[in-house]
Amino acid sequence: MIIYGASLSPYVRKAVAFANEKGIDVDHKNRMPGAEDEEFRECSPFGKIPGMRDGDYCLGDSTAIATYIEAKHPDPALIPADPEARGKVMWFDEFADTIFVAVGGTIFFNRVVATMMGQEPDEAAAVKAETETLPPVLAYIEKALADGREWLVGDGLTLADISVASPFKNLDYGRAKIDWDAYPRTKAYKDRILGRDSFAQLLAMDAAMVGG
Ligand SMILES: N[C@@H](CCC(=O)N[C@@H](CS)C(=O)NCC(=O)O)C(=O)O
Structure with missing residues (x-):
């Protein structure tokens, strides 16, 4: 299976993990967003990353890719069959892809990507995200991990954990100032999930570009 995309993208990280x-x-x-080559565009018609190719089957969007993989390779189950558990997994996936990435992306873009692209960074926007928009997101994750929960849904790893852990790396790369004492469960959780072997290859690629 081929997965196209830049390792720094939280969506690519999620699909590959x-x-x-x-x-x-x-x-x-590796493909940057908007890459125009036919091989990539066949899988991601609007140029977003990630794209995926499995034989002659092509798909874009990290959640669509995870859904396809789950159906084709049911073991180990990472999207549960139980209706309530599945609903929660898809909620956390959506929360990560939209609410969390929007905040993390503002910090990451203005502290890392803007300069790489020769654009003027908006540090005020990064600080506003860091101080106003990010804390409620972290507080929500901290609360979701209450009662000694090791996983966001059920008793094992699911797509929810992979999706929610992935954007944390972009906060690191954007040097987000976080008072981790206020979010001890979240800190231990994201370190544990991101420390899994499934993330190692792409994180090593990131480290070569932006440092660990
Ligand atoms: N919902 C998509 C979002 C993908 C996405 O927006 N990726 C970003 C890079 S992190 C991108 O390609 N942006 C370029 C664009 O929006 O044109 C997914 O989960 O894969």
């Missing part, structure tokens, strides 16, 4: 957790042999091919 999900496939790795399934034991799939992933051929990661």
Whole structure:
């Protein structure tokens, strides 16, 4: 299976980690958002990353890719069959992809990507995200991990954990100032999930670009 996209993207990180957790042999091919080559655009018609190719089957969108992989490789189950558990997993996935990435992306873009792209960074926007928008997101995750929960849903790793952990790395790269004493469960959780082997290859690629 080929997954196209830049390793720094939380969506690419999520798709590759999900496939790795399934034991799939992933051929990661670097592509920047908007890359125009036909091989990539066949899988991601609007140029967003990630795209995926499995034989002659193509798909874009990290959640669509995870859904496809889950159906084709049901073991280990990472999207539960139980209706309530599945609903919660898809909620956390959506929360991560929209609410969390929007905040983390503002910090990451203005502290890392803007300069890489030769654009003027908006540090005020990064600080506003860091001080106003991020704390409620972290407080929500902290609360979701109450009662000694190791996983966001059920008793094992699910897509929810992969999706929610992934954007934390972009906060690190954006040097987000976080009072971790206020979010001890979240800190331990994201370190544990991101420390899984399934994330290692792409995180090593990131480190070569932006440092650990
Ligand atoms: N919902 C999509 C979002 C993908 C996405 O927006 N990726 C960003 C990079 S992190 C991108 O390609 N942005 C370029 C654009 O929006 O044109 C997914 O989960 O894969």
